[in-house]
Amino acid sequence: MGKIIAIANQKGGVGKTTTSVNLSACLAYIGKKVLLVDIDPQGNATSGTGIEKAEVEQCIYDVLVDDVEARLVVKPTAVENLAIIPATIQLAGAEIELVPTISREVRLKRALEALKDNYDYIIIDCPPSLGLLTINALTASDAVLIPVQCEYYALEGLSQLLNTVRLVQKHLNTELMIEGVLLTMLDARTNLGIQVIDEVKKYFQDKVYNTIIPRNIRLSEAPSHGEPIIIYDPKSRGAEVYLDLAKEVEGHG
Ligand code: ADP
Ligand code: MG
Numbered sequence: 001m002g003k004i005i006a007i008a009n010q011k012g013g014v015g016k017t018t019t020s021v022n023l024s025a026c027l028a029y030i031g032k033k034v035l036l037v038d039i040d041p042q043g044n045a046t047s048g049t050g051i052e053k054a055e056v057e058q059c060i061y062d063v064l065v066d067d068v069e070a071r072l073v074v075k076p077t078a079v080e081n082l083a084i085i086p087a088t089i090q091l092a093g094a095e096i097e098l099v100p101t102i103s104r105e106v107r108l109k110r111a112l113e114a115l116k117d118n119y120d121y122i123i124i125d126c127p128p129s130l131g132l133l134t135i136n137a138l139t140a141s142d143a144v145l146i147p148v149q150c151e152y153y154a155l156e157g158l159s160q161l162l163n164t165v166r167l168v169q170k171h172l173n174t175e176l177m178i179e180g181v182l183l184t185m186l187d188a189r190t191n192l193g194i195q196v197i198d199e200v201k202k203y204f205q206d207k208v209y210n211t212i213i214p215r216n217i218r219l220s221e222a223p224s225h226g227e228p229i230i231i232y233d234p235k236s237r238g239a240e241v242y243l244d245l246a247k248e249v250e251g252h253g
Contacts, residue, residue: 002035002119004112005179005249006137006144011157012128015147015184016040018219019245020125021048022238023145025228026246028081032120035074038087039108039137040127041094046086049077050226053088061091063111064136065098070111079228095131104132105172109140121249130164138168143179145249150186150196150212155203179252182245184213211244 007020017040024036038045039060043053056075062068063085074083098104112122124137138144144165148154169176181204186193201208213219219238222229229239 002033002116002122003143004116004122004124004141006124006126006134006141007147008126008134008137008144008161009146009148009157010128010130010134010161011149014149015182015213016128017044017048017125018223019145019147019182019184019213019242020045020123021223022219022229022242023245023249024121024123025049025079025082025230026239026242027121027123027250028079029230029243030246030250032081032250033118034082035115035119035122036077036082036084037108037112037122037124038085039091039133040087040125041089041092042127043087043089043091044223045125046084046088047226048223049079049082049084049228051075051077051084051086053086056086056088059086059088059090061088061094064091064094064107065101070115074115078226079231082228091133095133098132105135105139108136109173112140130160135164135168135172138165138176139172141173141176143177145179145182147182147184148200149184150193152192152196154196154200158203178207179249181208182211182213183208186212186214188214209245209248211241211248213238213241213245216241 007016028034126134216238218233218236222232
């Protein structure tokens with residue numbers, strides 16, 4: 001049965017989408033069957049895997065709001081073993097439209113249950129908020145992976161995220177675990193990066209991945225080509241580290 005991992009942090013620009021796309025693609029590359037689920041209305045994971053958003057007829061919105069079966073919305077990507085449930089800007093309405101509906105927090109969970117057996121991993125790219133979409137992701141997941149950017153105030157806001165995780169554990173999903181904390185965008189030329197690593201390790205201890213993602217220009221270029229790094233530039237440092245992360249995640253079982 002597949003493992004469902006939410007990539008979450010309510011801060012924007014910390015590397016959620018970069019990690020969702022490239023962890024998914026690297027898990028697929030090492031032979032796992034992977035489904036990437038985009039639940040950010042910005043749809044960056046969708047375009048980052050080469051899906052033309054204008055040509056998407058049905059997306060995760062239709063699954064969450066109109067009860068369309070998830071399997072009908074799954075699209076193949078150019079990466080072998082990697083499929084995606086896309087998101088378009090239509091999803092921006094879902095957060096409000098879901099409020100008055102029955103079982104609004106468990107809609108994604110129910111939708112993915114029917115698919116779970118078909119994949120080794122289902123990776124969910126969350127939006128930069130702790131709203132109903134992120135709650136749906138945490139409720140549907142076995143574990144949450146938290147990307148933390150190596151910069152000043154790295155830990156700021158994390159207590160809110162951990163509080164939300166605890167509330168979901170208590171009321172909606174007792175099985176939810178913290179999969180790990182991933183340090184991203186490390187600039188190895190500065191001391192600040194080292195300080196942040198120490199600080200985050202002091203706080204999260206063995207939950208911090210050994211793999212640390214450095215700043216890598218190729219990682220920031222790849223999305224505009226609609227390609228995960230393992231396709232765009234397999235020899236780059238970015239491809240190397242996300243492959244390391246995939247192996248580390250796979251090792252956690
Ligand atoms: P989020 O999904 O948390 O908002 P993104 O993954 O979209 O964050 O990353 C924010 C920006 O930083 C994007 O432009 C992305 O290409 C860039 N970026 C992310 N990780 C790296 C990295 N390791 N090196 C260089 N640029 C990165
Ligand atoms: Mg994003």
